[in-house]
Structure formats: structure tokens, C-alpha cells
Amino acid sequence: MQHSVSRRSFLASSALTLALAGTVPPVFAADGKVLRRGTGPAPDTLDPGKAELHNSSLVIYDLYEGLLTPGPDGEPKAGAAENWEVSPDGKTYIFHLRANGKWSDGSAVTAGDFVYAWRRLADPKTASPYGYFVWVLENGADVSAGRKPLEALGVTALDDRTLKVSLKEPAAYFLGQLSHQSLSPVKPGPEGAKPISNGAYQLAEMIPQTHYKLVRNPHYYDAAAVKIDTVYHFVTENLDTELKRFRAGELDTTYNLPVTQVNWARTEAKDAYTPTPTYSTFYLAFNLTHEPWKSNPKLRAALSLAIDREVITEKVMNGDLLPAYSFTPSGKVAGYEPPQPEWRAKTQADRNAMAKKLFAEAGYGPGGKVLPEIEILHSTSENSKRIMVAVSAMWKQVLGVQTQLNNQEFRVVASIGNQKSYKDVIYYGWVGDFPDPINFLKLLRSDVEQQNLSAYKNPAYDQKLDEANASLDPARRAALLGEAERMYQADFPVAPIIHNNRRRLVSPKVKGWQPTPLDQNPSRWLDIG
Structure with a gap:
């Protein structure tokens, strides 16, 4: 059977949008077993062919x-x-x-x-x-x-x-x-109609910026094994607000925790605290479509080396996270360990000295030009803001660099990044889509137009990835991928900062929840009692 490619929308529009009656919809007996999930910031779309954000995937994997x-x-x-x-x-x-x-x-x-x-x-x-x-x-x-x-x-x-x-x-x-x-x-x-889905659930109601109500799909091949009848995915941009909703019994799971509440969760909510070390990297990307970033790798290197990743993970973010020196996370894929840059073995004092030297060689600092104020684009998340405030302070202290923070909704940040329309630097996080290093390394390919946020272009790097993926020998493929990693590390298109630990609360009433590296817990596998 052949299909023509349609431009029809897979999202419900005004036909599904209801007037907001309250922040939390009432639960009726007809809803059966109900799970209320915190989904964090608003999804960009529920169209599986167009969605990009992790928040969107949580709903899409149910549908x-x-x-x-x-x-x-x-x-x-x-x-x-x-x-x-x-x-x-x-x-x-x-x-x-x-x-x-x-x-x-x-x-x-x-x-x-x-x-x-x-x-x-x-x-x-x-x-x-x-x-x-x-x-x-x-x-x-x-x-x-x-x-x-x-x-x-x-x-x-x-x-x-x-x-x-x-x-x-x-x-x-x-x-x-x-x-x-x-x-x-x-x-x-x-x-304008409801999307037709083939998963365990179907969309019953959508109120943008508020919630998505899903109900069991009676036609699903394994419907008899699906235990939860109704799933609400609640949108909450502010982490403190999400935590308050959980503590008030309005949510069964949160998407994340504000870093200021992590110690409280560890001691006062032990039965609900569910940290999830993820296959992820949060990083800064330099806009290589603009100067001074495009033609000055020493400048990019100086800014990267001046970031004290250990202080960020241990002091700023209160532990549990790992400092990131490679774009590909370490210790997550059997048979592959990303190479680390040689400067990782140095003390932060030595890195700062290297940063000052590279900054001067790039033409800036004492005796050189004054680097114009750098704008850092990041999401409205309190955790992102804390990290960027710390990075700004480090750049000021080590290099005398002035910064301006520009926070936007997460999906807006993603869109600006894909379009390369941010001014200087963007702070972004990537959770692996599948457990293989190519999932990260492809994001730096010249021919990846959108998700290559820095617009990094290195034909030799692209060729090395092609060579790796054509190899049937796992050891040789891993070696070639490692060579590709060293190429981008020498060019500094991105500055990895942390490998994340998704710190969330999951009510003890929720059964079957497992921390997973890709941070996916489809409702099909869960129960609540």
C-alpha cells in the first residue's frame, strides 16, 4: 500500500482544547486507576515525526x-x-x-x-x-x-x-x-481531530500549557495487561511549583527537583526520592555561524577550560551529578569508553592558567581586545539558571569576561538553537535516544542541520563517523568513534559541563517504576495502588 505524504496535523487543535476550569482536573469514578505524572516544561508537539523534546517523548511513548x-x-x-x-x-x-x-x-x-x-x-x-x-x-x-x-x-x-x-x-x-x-x-x-494512536493509550483531552489526559486504548494488542486506566501528564515550567503539587498530593511523580530541595528530599522524602543517572550531557554550544566564535577555537577553548565542573557538580548542584569532559557520556555503553581530553588530568588552577594563556593567544585580555559581553541563552529552569550563574562568575573571575543571561521556555530555547539564531552561547541538555555513542556524535555532523546546535563542520570528523559505522568489527568501530571524539575535542565547538542525574520524586503508590538511562518509563508498565 502506498501513501502520499500529507501535511495534516497530528496534533489535536481547538477541537481538543477546553477552557481551563482549574489547575487540577477532578477525578471521577469512571476514570478508574489514575496516574498523575509531572512532565516538566510544555512539549513542543505530540507528532512523533516532529517532536524533539524529552518532555514530549514522555507523552508520545504512551500514545x-x-x-x-x-x-x-x-x-x-x-x-x-x-x-x-x-x-x-x-x-x-x-x-x-x-x-x-x-x-x-x-x-x-x-x-x-x-x-x-x-x-x-x-x-x-x-x-x-x-x-x-x-x-x-x-x-x-x-x-x-x-x-x-x-x-x-x-x-x-x-x-x-x-x-x-x-x-x-x-x-x-x-x-x-x-x-x-x-x-x-x-x-x-x-x-483538528484527535490523533489516531497505536500505543497503550489514546488522547482524550489536551489543554496546552496545563495537561494531557490519556485513556486506555481498548484496541491495543496488549490492553488486558495495561493496569492504569487514565494518565494525566501535567505541564509545570517551574520546579518549585511542581514540587508543591507533589507534596499536596496532586502529582504522583515529578519531572525534576529544584536543587535547593535535594537535601530535603534525601532526608524527608526518602521513600519517594528516585534519582536517575541518565545517558545525558548538558553543555554549552558556541554559535559557529557568528564571530568571534566561528574562527577562534582558542577563545572557545579558553572559556571551556575556565569552567570548574567539579565545583558545579558538588557545590552548585549538590552532588549526585558527574562532571562532563566528553560530549558522549562515560560508563554507559558496553564496549565503548569516550576518550578524555588531556587537560582533564590537570588541577583547576592549571586549567585556569591554560585558559588565560589561550585567551591571550586568541587576542583578548590584558594588552589585547576587550571581548564584548557574551549572551548565554538557557531555559527558565532554576537548575539551569544556577549553573549558568556559576559559569558566568567563573568566566568573570578567571578571564574578566562579562555575560548576560537570557532565559526562555525550554521549547523556545530548543527552537532558537535549531535555527542557530542565538547570539553567542546556548546551554542545552541531550538525553540519549538509544544506547550508542553515535547518538551523541551525530549531533556534531556537518550535515545535521537542526540538532547540531553549534553548526560545527568538520569533513574529516564526518568521514570518521561514516568509516566507524561501516565497520562490522565492534572493537574497530569503537576505536574509530574514539578518534572522532578527539577531533571535536580539539576544536571545542561545545563545552560539556555535566552528565545529569534526574532527581525526582515518585510516590510509593506507583509500582514498577525503574530508573533507566534514557529516562523513559512508559505508563504501560506501571501500576498504582
Whole structure:
């Protein structure tokens, strides 16, 4: 079955938007078992082909299910596909869809639905931030660049229940990537209608900036095993407000905790405190489309070295977090450990001395030019603000640099970053989409237009990643990825600061919650009592 690529919206619009009656909607007996989840800042969209933010994914994984799906432990497991085969050369995959896989409107989930969704993801008109996920497919890069038609993409429906996927080269990470939201099937519906979903839940109500109400999808193939009937995802931009709602019994889980309340949580809310060390990096990106950043790696290096990461993790953020020196997190992927820059072994005093020397060599400081005030764009999160205030103080103390903080809603920061329209520096966090270093390293590729926030371009780096992913030898692939890491580390397009620990509260009433590196806990696997 062949689909044309539609421009119809997968988000409910005014048809789903109700007047806000109060901050917390009432629970009725008909709602059955209810779970109230804190989702943090507002999602950017619930369209799986266009969503980018982690907050959005928490709702999307309840609504949609790809060929593979995050399991209760976060590891990919069989989802819409019940089984599959891989050719000996690792380039052809045959997926067999479940006979009882259905959409929330009762119609069957077909292989053609995946063909449609993946072509839509690849279509340059969609402008998906995850469009590069199809590059691993045959003709994927050419299709997403508009050089070849959508029909050339290496995905074919052999029949309604059989999907053939052809890769341009073997990819060890491919199966893990398939559990990502962007590769979920999508089914177009009338403008303004509720989105049709194939996951454990369906959207019942959406009040932007407030909450999303989901109810069990009766047509889901495993509906009998879904224990929670109604899930509310509550939007709360302010961490202190979210904590107050939890303490008032209005939330069963929070998205995060303000750092000022971590010690309280450790001692007074031991039964609910649930830290989650995540496969993540929070970092500063320098806008390489602008001067003085574009042509001055020594300036970028000086600013990076002047950041005392140990002070930030231990003093500013109250422990539990890890200082970050590599963009790819350390200790999270078996068989790969990112190389660390040589200056990591130095004391902060020595790093500061190096920073001053590089700053002078870049043409700034005593006897040189005065660096204009630097604007740092960051989200309104209190935790982000604390870190950026600390970084600003370090830059002032070590290098005499003046800064101005510009805070915006998280989704606004993401949009500005993707457009490269921030003035100087952006503070951003990335939680891995699947457990493989390529998930981070791809974000610095020249041909990744949106999520490469610094606009870093290094053809040798790109080539090294291509060479790594073409290798069938895991050890050789890891070595090549390590070489690529050393390339960007020498260029300083980004300054990694922390590997995050998502510190949240989960009520003891919530059963089945497991801290997972990708920080996904689909409601399908949970219960509440």
C-alpha cells in the first residue's frame, strides 16, 4: 500500500482544547486507576515525526509504539513487530507485524503505515529534527536532501504485515534506534481531530500549557495487561511549583527537583526520592555561524577550560551529578569508553592558567581586545539558571569576561538553537535516544542541520563517523568513534559541563517504576495502588 505524504496535523487543535476550569482536573469514578505524572516544561508537539523534546517523548511513548518499544527497564523490546530476521550481511531486515496490532480507531496497523511514516520523516518538507534517523536506510541521505524521490527510501511493505528495510551499510545501533519515537507509525486524520494512536493509550483531552489526559486504548494488542486506566501528564515550567503539587498530593511523580530541595528530599522524602543517572550531557554550544566564535577555537577553548565542573557538580548542584569532559557520556555503553581530553588530568588552577594563556593567544585580555559581553541563552529552569550563574562568575573571575543571561521556555530555547539564531552561547541538555555513542556524535555532523546546535563542520570528523559505522568489527568501530571524539575535542565547538542525574520524586503508590538511562518509563508498565 502506498501513501502520499500529507501535511495534516497530528496534533489535536481547538477541537481538543477546553477552557481551563482549574489547575487540577477532578477525578471521577469512571476514570478508574489514575496516574498523575509531572512532565516538566510544555512539549513542543505530540507528532512523533516532529517532536524533539524529552518532555514530549514522555507523552508520545504512551500514545505510539514503533517496531520496537522501550521496555520496563528502558531496553528496546518487541513492539508493533513481534519478530524479525536480519540478513547475513546485516543490511536487510524483515519485520513481521502483530496480527492483532490496531490503531485507536480499531483499524489494523499495517506495514504501509510504517512506510508512510518513515517517508514523511525523510521528506525535507516535514523539516523533522530527527530526519537524519533515516540516513542509515538505503538512499536515506539523498531522499532527506531532496535529491531522490520519497519512493527511493529503503523501506517497503511486502504485504500488510511484512516490512522490508534495506540499509546502505550494516549498523550495529539500528535495532536500538527503532524504539525511538520518530520511527513510530503515524496515520493521518481530519484536520483538528484527535490523533489516531497505536500505543497503550489514546488522547482524550489536551489543554496546552496545563495537561494531557490519556485513556486506555481498548484496541491495543496488549490492553488486558495495561493496569492504569487514565494518565494525566501535567505541564509545570517551574520546579518549585511542581514540587508543591507533589507534596499536596496532586502529582504522583515529578519531572525534576529544584536543587535547593535535594537535601530535603534525601532526608524527608526518602521513600519517594528516585534519582536517575541518565545517558545525558548538558553543555554549552558556541554559535559557529557568528564571530568571534566561528574562527577562534582558542577563545572557545579558553572559556571551556575556565569552567570548574567539579565545583558545579558538588557545590552548585549538590552532588549526585558527574562532571562532563566528553560530549558522549562515560560508563554507559558496553564496549565503548569516550576518550578524555588531556587537560582533564590537570588541577583547576592549571586549567585556569591554560585558559588565560589561550585567551591571550586568541587576542583578548590584558594588552589585547576587550571581548564584548557574551549572551548565554538557557531555559527558565532554576537548575539551569544556577549553573549558568556559576559559569558566568567563573568566566568573570578567571578571564574578566562579562555575560548576560537570557532565559526562555525550554521549547523556545530548543527552537532558537535549531535555527542557530542565538547570539553567542546556548546551554542545552541531550538525553540519549538509544544506547550508542553515535547518538551523541551525530549531533556534531556537518550535515545535521537542526540538532547540531553549534553548526560545527568538520569533513574529516564526518568521514570518521561514516568509516566507524561501516565497520562490522565492534572493537574497530569503537576505536574509530574514539578518534572522532578527539577531533571535536580539539576544536571545542561545545563545552560539556555535566552528565545529569534526574532527581525526582515518585510516590510509593506507583509500582514498577525503574530508573533507566534514557529516562523513559512508559505508563504501560506501571501500576498504582
